[in-house]
Amino acid sequence: MRRLTKIAAVTAVMALAVTGCAKKDTQTSSASGSSDKGGLCASGGSGPKIGLAYDIGGRGDKSFNDLAAAGTKKASEDLDATCKESEAAPDEPDSAKEERLRTLADAGYDPIIAVGFVYTPMVTTVAKEYPKLKFAIVDGAAEGDNVTNLAFSPEQGSFLVGVAAGLKTKTNKVGFVGGVKGPIIDPFAAGYQAGVKAVNPKATVEMKWLSDQADQKAFANPPGGKTAATALYDNGADIVFHASGLSGNGVFEAAAAEDKLAIGVDSDQYLTAPKDQQSHILTSALKRVDVAVYDFAKAFKDGTTKAGFDVYDLKRDGVGYATSGGQIDDIKDQIDSYKEKIVSGEIKVPNTL
Structure with a gap:
């Protein structure tokens, strides 16, 4: 309940850019739970290696999951990032969400971005297990010195x-x-x-x-x-x-x-x-989830990520x-x-x- 109260204080969902193409050949990493809806990120990039864990609905929802994908794709093009997508299964237990984040962490993805407030306790737990990695959560209120909550108004x-x-x-x-x-x-x-x-x-x-x-x-x-x-x-x-x-x-x-x-x-x-x-x-x-995800990826590359809440409102064009x-x-x-x-x-x- 305390976490939900924190969410309510700062948040409760641009045209999509998902169809844009990177300059180099693109492909999405294949793994259990990964998306097979077509390439999102370039392979072999030297920039951030982004792990993206989707919320209910996954990529193709024409809403906030797709916006998170759009921000990640822009990071691929502008920051030479690579990525792996991982989708939530219908009615899956919380333990599956934790394991999804651990799988991305164990595979060397850093930063890891979780889409949706349902990941709040899982990000808090897993971020503590991997203190050297950076995590972000869209619409969440996760805790940790290595966690950024991408919040909106x-x-x-x-x-x-x-x-x-x-x-x-x-x-x-x-x-x-x-x-x-x-x-x-x-x-x-x-x-x-x-x-x-x-x-x-x-x-x-x-x-x-x-x-x-x-x-x-x-x-x-x-x-x-x-x-x-x-x-x-x-x-x-x-x-x-x-x-x-x-x-x-x-x-x-x-x-x-x-x-x-x-x-x-x-x-x-x-x-x-x-x-x-x-x-x-x-x-x-x-609700510019794409902007928030891209900004976080850029901050990671620049070494300027900050823990706590990063709120996007009208003043920030969020x-x-x-x-x-x-x-x-x-x-x-x-x-x-x-x-x-x-x-x-x-x-x-x-x-x-």
């Missing part, structure tokens, strides 16, 4: 897409689909609700949650996301924002089927959505909103006005419900 970006929803809704009813209620996803919901209310006090925000724990039902369940979003649309919402990882694909399916609007999360999801869904994606709340598709071009000035007020401190965005 997702409530700030969520506030801005809430402003967009509040201005664009025609029914004064909007919705939110969250993976699991708690300190990681609550900031998205709280910021979104605050943004909607700031510009449209008459609007209501209905929320649905996909699971009561961070499992496959929460973040890798597109059918569940579609069912939840459809219920919100049927109840009068005309815009639904999701913070549910891969489950959000179902939200976009529902938006297209119901001829309504949806809001993406983490990456600019308009860019990776099927063409028949793009016109139904109003915007996305950006969160924000997407404009692809042009549907919010007419209200961008209003959204940016709120952005300036958040950066200046005039507006304090809530991160709890």
